[in-house]
Amino acid sequence: MSGKPVPEITPLNRVFFEGTAAGELRLCRCMKCGELFRYVHPLCPECWSDSFDYVVSSGKGKIESYTVMHMPPYEAWAADVPYVIALVRLEEGVRMMANVDMDANKVAIDMPVDVWFEQRDDVFIPQFRPAG
């Protein structure tokens, strides 16, 4: 038990975490305007439509920005430092935050990465590692 935060399943993110449990990285798609977005919006951020389905992302993306955390913010992260936090721009254009499981000295902007899923309690969270 690492004590790392486990996302709470909510009506807003349920479809997303059902996807990660099935090995899918899902993106919301607005059925009115086609906008793709993360599961943080109750309405389409472009047109405020409330009808959407989802597409499954390829899980491939590039590091748009990153940091290497050297100081653990709280005890649950003490064993992980130094660890990488990145903003990953997916092929589909949507951006998300994740850790990148790699040698922290080698992380760089524009590095291609692939998704994988880490289990915490009974929730699977998307993570990335260098493509290859």
Added chain:
Amino acid sequence: MRPGRYTDQGPYDLFRSLLKDAITRWNISPKMVDGLLTSPSGQSQGQTDAYVHDKLISEFALKPRFAETMCLGGASFGVMVNRAMSAVREGRANAVLCIGSGKFLKPSEGSAEMLAKTIAEADFEVPYGPFIPGLYALIARRFMHERNITREDIARVAVSARKWALLNPDARMYGKGEITVEDVIASRPIADPFNYLDCSIPSDGGGVVLVTRADIGHQLSDQPAYVKGYGEYHACGTISGADVLNETGAVQSGAEAFAQANLTPADIDVAQLYDAFSATPLILLENLGFCAPGTSGDFFNSGACDPGGRFPVNTYGGLLSYGHTGDSSGMSVLVEGARQAMGQAGARQITGAENVLVHCYGGMMYDHTTLILGRQP
């Protein structure tokens, strides 16, 4: 008030000291102050008190026609000036006391986790272990990449802040000596690209400003500061959601403030730019139009922003070397801007400072306010 570590004092002890100081300075009375704006306390403990104005009204026996506790993080203090001005202009208040106190506790177990949830998305960011320095680092890294800003360039900002702090007896780093770019880079790593000396200094403290009509201002001071322009903008409230990391809401808030003041960046003599981390003044110099994209590093390296330079920045030492007072952080940025316009900045006073720009932001650069203050209306 001088920032420090007041371990035996709570936020309200600090409020009391601040008010006593203001009374001494301006000879104000409860009948005269008919407006009160303040900000929440207790945020760094994860125990936010959002009804500060009620307690202060009671304690100080005020009877305001206009009062509120405003919560926009570091941007609260820029916004306060604007809301107070509106009230004065509309005749709803004659003199609005804007007061903030803060304690920046070391994030102990529990509170850091709670604080992480208030600044990041609980389900899509917090699980990856971000904290305040790491979130700013994501902005800084992208900015450095796109604008060719180097590690040395951002360290130079901290070097400049220290030079200014050596002229300010109230600064936490007063008397602590100069630092070099090498010192910054050799200090212990926190969240790449930031090391210890790239981060502001956690402190306790606060400040007060009085926003009032020009005639009352002139009764209280030979040289009040006039508000010439104001702009604000509220960008996406999470890092993951921000479309473009290196174009912050300062682009919009700055443009609005300059338009209102009918001034351009070339008219500004000195700037106070909220500096939670060393990279942010560079981002703001470019976003506010003082430097073309990619040139802010060279600008700082030239010494332009140092004491004696042609464009002084953060003349009191900034949050980096004066101190970051938690819930009241932006107050020091505002107070120094006002002091420069009023000619009250002591050894660090910029002679002939006609127009002063003050930029405060809140959250992880989510809420932005730009104020232009001047010696003349």
